[in-house]
Amino acid sequence: MQALKIPIINYHKVDSRSDIGITARHPRKFTEDLQIIRDLGFKPITFVDLLDKRELPDKPVIITFDDGYKSVIDRAFPIMERFEFPGVVFVPTDYIGKTNDWDVQFGNRKFEHLSAAELVFLKNHGFEIGSHGCSHRSFVGMGTDLLSFELSESKKVLETLLGTAVYSVSYPFGRFNRLVLNLTKKSGYRFGAAALYFSGNEKFNGFTNLTFRRFNVYRPDSPKTLKKKLEGALNTPVAYRDWLIQKGSLATILWQKMFKQGSVAQ
Numbered sequence: 298m299q300a301l302k303i304p305i306i307n308y309h310k311v312d313s314r315s316d317i318g319i320t321a322r323h324p325r326k327f328t329e330d331l332q333i334i335r336d337l338g339f340k341p342i343t344f345v346d347l348l349d350k351r352e353l354p355d356k357p358v359i360i361t362f363d364d365g366y367k368s369v370i371d372r373a374f375p376i377m378e379r380f381e382f383p384g385v386v387f388v389p390t391d392y393i394g395k396t397n398d399w400d401v402q403f404g405n406r407k408f409e410h411l412s413a414a415e416l417v418f419l420k421n422h423g424f425e426i427g428s429h430g431c432s433h434r435s436f437v438g439m440g441t442d443l444l445s446f447e448l449s450e451s452k453k454v455l456e457t458l459l460g461t462a463v464y465s466v467s468y469p470f471g472r473f474n475r476l477v478l479n480l481t482k483k484s485g486y487r488f489g490a491a492a493l494y495f496s497g498n499e500k501f502n503g504f505t506n507l508t509f510r511r512f513n514v515y516r517p518d519s520p521k522t523l524k525k526k527l528e529g530a531l532n533t534p535v536a537y538r539d540w541l542i543q544k545g546s547l548a549t550i551l552w553q554k555m556f557k558q559g560s561v562a563q
Contacts, residue, residue, distance in 0.1 A: 304339075304527050305359040305490060305511040306330075307467075310408060311372040319516040319542065324372045326516075331380045333520055334358060337527065341382040343425035344465040344488040358527065361385040361490060361511065363429060363467055364397065367409040370419060378422070385425040387467035387490070388416065389433035390454040400433075413458055420459050427465035428452050428486070437472040444477065448484040464488055470546045471511075478504045492543055494536040515542060 309320035311327045322330070334341070340354035347353075360377075362369050365388035377384055388411065392398070396407040411419070420426050428451040430436065436444055448466065455463045464487040468477060471492025478501065481489055489507035501508045512526035525535045 302529070303342075303353075303357050303359060303509075304529055305361060305509055306523070306526055307361045307363055307490070307511050307513045308373070309363050309513070310366045310368045311376075312366075312368045312408070314406075315516065316406070316408070320513065321368075321516055322514055322518075323516065324376065326518075327373060328376050329520065330514065330523055331376060331382060333523055334360075334382075334527070335380060337524070339527065341384070343383050343385050344427070345425050348464065348487065359385060359509075361387060361467065363387050364389065364433070365393070365411045365416070365429065366397075367411055367415070370411060370415045374419065374422070374424075383423045383425070385427055385465065386411070386416070386419060387427045387429035387465075388451075388455065389429045389431060389469070390451045391431045392433065393454075393458075416455075417459060420461065425465065426455055426459055426463065427467060427488075427490075428455060428463055429467050430469050433469050435470050435472050436468055436477045437474050441476065441480070445480050445484070448480055448486070452484060452486070465490070467511075468492075471543060473508070478507050481507050493531075494540040494543075495532055512536075513539060513543070515539070 308322055310316065310322065311324055312321040313323055315321055339356045339358040341360050342353065342357045343359065360382060362373065362384060365386050369386055392410045393416065394410065394412040396409055416426055430447040431451045432447065436447065452463050466481060466486045467490040473491050487506060488509060490511045491508045493508065493510040510529065514523060522535050525533060530536050
């Protein structure tokens with residue numbers, strides 16, 4: 298099987314609390330998701346497994362978590378450990394051990410990010426840790442110098458913390474362009490996770506492993522829509538719905554441009 302065709306599903310928070318972005322998947326639903334994955338015969342792997350030159354399972358899948366929320370270790374990890382499933386956590390390094398002040402939330406509701414010690418714990422228990430930039434700002438629209446810093450600095454921070462190479466990156470808000478791809482490759486990443494709803498990554502010649510197609514799993518997703526996403530539901534009502542939901546992130550991008558300039562680490 299070609300690596301490009303591996304289905305990837307992405308979570309943010311695994312939490313009984315709701316959020317305005319409907320990205321908080323209830324722990325009960327998350328458990329049901331993993332059971333569906335197992336029942337369908339999928340075998341979760343990580344991006345690092347693609348480097349090992351070993352034969353992949355017949356039905357590989359990659360389970361990722363954007364933003365590195367504390368709920369990954371508090372809620373998701375115990376469930377995944379029960380299923381013996383590995384995962385990939387993408388971390389905005391400026392917010393390790395902090396709350397999601399980069400995000401728009403009504404009612405001052407905040408969610409904690411994983412601490413440095415918790416990231417090391419997850420790495421030591423079979424999870425891959427990847428970059429989500431430094432400041433969780435959209436890479437699209439950044440100047441070349443700042444974008445290079447976000448990519449290289451976040452990678453360096455994580456590699457120093459974890460004592461291992463970091464190979465993968467998830468583009469904040471799923472957004473990328475040719476400049477982002479060029480600098481991602483130049484920074485030493487081997488894999489990139491992106492939002493592609495209506496076409497595959499075949500048109501990105503030379504960058505196919507930096508444009509892995511990925512579907513978010515949202516709070517209202519049903520077993521039926523999850524199965525569609527595992528099938529790679531391009532150009533379907535499910536893809537169109539997710540595209541519309543993703544558009545809601547533009548509010549955060551606009552808010553960041555107005556009030557959150559630069560990287561916290563600078």
